[in-house]
Amino acid sequence: MTAPRRLIAHLDMDAFYASVELLRYPELKGQPIVIGGSRRQAGGASSPSGEPVQHARLRDYAGRGVITTATYPARALGVHSGMGLMKAALLAPDAILLPMDFESYRHHSRLFKAVVAEIAPVVENRGIDEIYIDLTDVPGAQDAIDGDPLGGVRQLARRLKDAVSRATGLTCSIGVTPNKLLAKLCSDLDKPDGLTVLMADEIPSRIWPLPASRINGIGPKANERLAALGIHTIGELAATPLHTLLAEFGSQYGHWLHDAAHGCDDRPVVTWREPKSMSRETTFERNLHPREDRALLTPIFTRLCEQVAADLARKDYVGRTVGVKLKYDDFRTVTRSLTMPTPTREASVIRQWAGRCLKTVPLDQRLRLLGVKMEGLLKADAAQAEAQVDPTPELPLFEPAMGDNP
Incomplete structure (x- = not known):
């Protein structure tokens, strides 16, 4: 058969996020709208039904936020997801700026x-x-x-x-x-x-005339390398000898490019995929110093740990490895991780071990970003035993007494 x-x-x-916002503010339909930034900076206050809402304009934004999404009229002005809001304000100063509402x-x-x-x-x-x-x-x-x-x-x-x-x-x-x-x-x-x-x-007739970059998996760098070979369309990629692609891109990616250009893909639709990690991170609106701003950083760090714990609980996972991510004001990124003796999803345990990770990185430079990750995930009912909490009392995260290299 x-x-x-x-x-x-x-x-x-x-334009999912923006379209959801238009359900709330239908009077904005057809206008350039950008979603991004914090609720405070984006003017996210709502008013009772029937009362006019004064929406923030992109030109009034100040900060380092990025665009999450934009309506199609906004995209026509040159703004797009991932673009910095300050840069977008130069292109579309009158675009309406709305905060994100993930719930x-x-x-x-x-x-x-x-x-x-x-x-x-x-x-x-x-x-x-x-x-x-x-x-x-x-x-x-x-x-x-x-x-x-x-x-x-x-x-x-x-x-x-x-x-x-x-x-x-x-x-x-x-x-x-x-x-x-x-x-x-x-x-x-x-x-x-x-x-x-x-x-x-x-x-x-319909796919080969398109730019090669339209294929999901051909990013800007790969597209530049293809262009250097004189390959600009999917059809030109399909006509390129396989040995040329293998020589330029290696066996795995070269074969994939050849198959993709010919529309070949045997991946099944996967109804469930086990997550490898869960993480939360935040980029600060201004650079924060680990000691001078410890009163601000400590609750932020604790909240990130609590959010990761809540994500694990909601999906019924525990994690064995805790990691932290720091991005300094010079854009240098550092990550550290520790594996616990038993898996957990308890916020206090995650917070404690994440704090230990921080003891291995320099905290003498201002930070742009802070993140917490859990890896080595297991379904809760598959975990052999509950993690045991170290009774050592918890100190505030950015405590001066920890020294110059906590």
Whole structure:
């Protein structure tokens, strides 16, 4: 019996954070909006229904925050996710700046994933705003593939889009193809509110003319190296001899580039993936000195440990290795980690061992960022024993008595 041909969808919510904010402030629809910065700096106060809200403008921002996302009118002005807010203010000074509201984003994320799973239960979670969906065994999918691929598959994809819209009030873009690599690429071809269906025989006409950088996995550095070889489009990459790619990029990445350009990808949709680590970090609005600003840093550090502990508890994990991350004012980054005798998810234990990690790094220079990570994760019911708390009394994190190299 011939195995059924795969039908994989990639669903990507359109400007997700910004779109959720527009549900709260529908009067801002069509305006350039940037999401990022702290609630205090971005003017995040809400008002009773019906009262006008005075929103902050990007030109008034002062700090080192970055854009998390932006509406499409804002993107048309040249701003994009990952760009510093101060730089963005030069390009779009009148854009509205809204703070992030992760509780609301997570709520809408759960809503859209739940309704998709009711139609197609084989779903791979790829983040708060995107998923892969295996449609192969959804009733009618094979008939759509074998009989009327453009009509039948589109009808199935529209069911998903309509369900997401009804559940959330938001739009999404979907790419439906034979594999994950092509689905990811196609979901971005017709944004926002897009629907792209592509079959294998359409790769030369629809995929090969696109820039090579459109393939997920070809970053800026790899794209520069391809350009140096005269390779600018996916079609040019597909036409490049394999031995040339192997010589330039090595065996593993060279083979991958060759396969990707030809639309080959046999990765399955994975419904569950064990996390390797959980972490929390924060970038300060101004550089903080470990001793001069210890009154500020100590509660921040403790809160990071508590947040990691809460993440572990929510997902029912314990961790064996605690790590810290520091970025100094000269952008140098240092990480340290220690493995505990028994795994834990207790905030006090994480805090204590993370503090011990800090004793191994210099704390005589101002900090831009501080982070805490737990690795060596185990499901709680698989842990052999509960971690034992060291009875040594806890000292404040940035205590001068710890010396110059705590």
